[in-house]
Amino acid sequence: MVITMSTVYEMIVRRRTIRRFQQRPVAKELLTNMVNAARLAPSAANLQPLEFVIVNQTDLLAGVFVTTRWAGYIAPRGTPKEGERPVSYVVVLINRQICTSGGQHDSAAAIMSMILTAWERGVGSCWIISIDKKELQKLLQIPEHLEIDSILALGYPAEQPVVEELSDSVKYWQDEQRRLHVPKRNLVNILHWNGY
Numbered sequence: 001m002v003i004t005m006s007t008v009y010e011m012i013v014r015r016r017t018i019r020r021f022q023q024r025p026v027a028k029e030l031l032t033n034m035v036n037a038a039r040l041a042p043s044a045a046n047l048q049p050l051e052f053v054i055v056n057q058t059d060l061l062a063g064v065f066v067t068t069r070w071a072g073y074i075a076p077r078g079t080p081k082e083g084e085r086p087v088s089y090v091v092v093l094i095n096r097q098i099c100t101s102g103g104q105h106d107s108a109a110a111i112m113s114m115i116l117t118a119w120e121r122g123v124g125s126c127w128i129i130s131i132d133k134k135e136l137q138k139l140l141q142i143p144e145h146l147e148i149d150s151i152l153a154l155g156y157p158a159e160q161p162v163v164e165e166l167s168d169s170v171k172y173w174q175d176e177q178r179r180l181h182v183p184k185r186n187l188v189n190i191l192h193w194n195g196y
Contacts, residue, residue, distance in 0.1 A: 018124025021155025
């Protein structure tokens with residue numbers, strides 16, 4: 001399938017963070033393609049300090065889940081319940097033997113590449129930064145020289161969040177049907193041409 005720029009743009013503007021997932025597995029091929037897309041993302045000074053751990057084994061999924069914190073504005077309601085939790089994770093690591101400081105810009109570019117690769121195939125994601133990193137490091141036997149940056153939680157969406165125009169608060173919220181409403185700043189308020 002050839003993706004045109006308008007298709008990529010449409011995919012980006014329709015993408016929302018997903019926090020409730022169908023319990024259908026994500027194919028290993030797609031997970032591998034996601035990491036390959038991340039590997040080819042921009043990297044400062046081309047150092048390429050990122051490494052990745054894919055987690056899709058049932059016995060490890062529960063362990064990873066308890067190391068994460070979900071949807072701070074609506075916690076605990078925003079935490080996925082049993083039967084709607086992620087079916088895969090990608091743990092993003094920064095190799096401190098390659099890059100002694102920084103690496104977060106590389107991580108952000110890599111994660112967006114993975115998010116879009118997944119979304120193209122109908123797989124939703126939630127980028128998680130609030131993690132018990134010590135517990136996760138122990139669970140996945142991650143060596144000390146690899147710093148956990150973040151986790152990408154994955155699965156086929158079991159919800160359809162909607163964008164709302166930002167008025168007085170950035171806090172997202174759930175309605176009575178558990179549909180997530182996400183306020184976003186208006187384009188005319190953030191776009192400046194040739195200076196501020």
